[in-house]
Amino acid sequence: MKTFDVIVVGAGMLGIAHAWAAARRGLSVAVIERSRQAHGATIRNFGQVIVTGQAPGLMLSHAQQTRELWLELAKDAGFHVRANGSLVLARCAEEADVLAEFAETRLRQEGYRAELLSARELGGLYDGRLAHHCAALRGQDDLQIYSREALPAITRYLAESLGVRFVTGTLARAAAQGRVETSAGEFQGSHVFVCPGHDYLTVLPGLFAPLSLEVARLQMLRAAFETRPVALDRPLLTGLSCVHYGAFSDLSSARALREVIQARTPMLLENGIHLLISPTPYGELIIGDSHHYGQDALPFNDEAVDDALLDLASQTLGARLRVVERWQGVYGAHGPAPFSVLRADERTTVAVMHSGVGMTVGLAIGERAVAEAAGR
Numbered sequence: 001m002k003t004f005d006v007i008v009v010g011a012g013m014l015g016i017a018h019a020w021a022a023a024r025r026g027l028s029v030a031v032i033e034r035s036r037q038a039h040g041a042t043i044r045n046f047g048q049v050i051v052t053g054q055a056p057g058l059m060l061s062h063a064q065q066t067r068e069l070w071l072e073l074a075k076d077a078g079f080h081v082r083a084n085g086s087l088v089l090a091r092c093a094e095e096a097d098v099l100a101e102f103a104e105t106r107l108r109q110e111g112y113r114a115e116l117l118s119a120r121e122l123g124g125l126y127d128g129r130l131a132h133h134c135a136a137l138r139g140q141d142d143l144q145i146y147s148r149e150a151l152p153a154i155t156r157y158l159a160e161s162l163g164v165r166f167v168t169g170t171l172a173r174a175a176a177q178g179r180v181e182t183s184a185g186e187f188q189g190s191h192v193f194v195c196p197g198h199d200y201l202t203v204l205p206g207l208f209a210p211l212s213l214e215v216a217r218l219q220m221l222r223a224a225f226e227t228r229p230v231a232l233d234r235p236l237l238t239g240l241s242c243v244h245y246g247a248f249s250d251l252s253s254a255r256a257l258r259e260v261i262q263a264r265t266p267m268l269l270e271n272g273i274h275l276l277i278s279p280t281p282y283g284e285l286i287i288g289d290s291h292h293y294g295q296d297a298l299p300f301n302d303e304a305v306d307d308a309l310l311d312l313a314s315q316t317l318g319a320r321l322r323v324v325e326r327w328q329g330v331y332g333a334h335g336p337a338p339f340s341v342l343r344a345d346e347r348t349t350v351a352v353m354h355s356g357v358g359m360t361v362g363l364a365i366g367e368r369a370v371a372e373a374a375g376r
Helices: 013-023 058-077 093-104 106-110 119-123 147-161 205-211 239-243 252-264 266-270 303-317 358-375
Strands: 003-009 029-033 086-090 114-118 135-139 143-145 165-168 172-176 179-182 185-194 214-225 236-238 276-279 285-288 292-294 321-333 339-345 348-353
Touching (some): 003 172, 013 029, 013 358, 058 358, 172 339, 214 303, 236 303, 239 252, 252 266, 276 303, 285 303
Antiparallel strands (some): 086 135, 236 276
């Protein structure tokens, strides 16, 4: 059968989000994926759901909704999720100033669930291993998911428990008015959701062309402790992330911090480096990341960037680390907003990320888009 209530093009984060939202409403769903298993941004990331880092308003609302959806989906599909929150560590006075301004203003005004920790309070955590930092922000709503295991588990759950049909190894070439042309023939649906990741050329290229979208390429590492492991139970960030994430980046102290980073370590800004550390379920660490932008994700990594990431992580944890695995993350970038939901026609909706927060807001994007289409 090639006729369904809903057809989803793409089995990555956004595709899965739309498929789940439709299937749990009792709709018949087919997901068309060019690979045997999606291997783009969805499995190359940290698995961090950083609610605390999202800008007030739409992004924070999406992140809060996505958090609840992740907890529900993890329970049903049976994959690992940490719900211990996160720590944003201040390495210097300027980074501490950003956290303090956030706590004194935005934290109270916008309803973030977080608390500011003093250096003394931070020193009481993890046997004092983080005591060399000035302060920290403990986000209570942040999650962490081991993406490379979660995606296959979700795919199995959707197929086996909700009856979603996955058509893999199949290229979707065009989508319009409920019809999807593929390398395996034509599929028909009442509504089509196109979630192509950072592929702007294969399906509906005319829709993307005016947006002049780019791709972000990230260098990422998986590392093991060589000395004195820290029993991390949540993701770690540093004040470097405060010039990147929307919850902080427009604060006056964050603008001052950017100037300090530019003066002291310009290489970090030139390569878009802000340290993220995610503990895996197996005692290892996912470390990153850097940001390089262009029309294509070039395959060549700069060893100096990896060295900088490893040095930052070692300094943060006070431990020597050994690299186990290296890879490139990739996602769509430089759109008109952190994400776009576009109507190609009355039966075709397109959803793409323009930032690296697909894990943080993706489930809400799918839920809201399907709810709107179902209402129509």
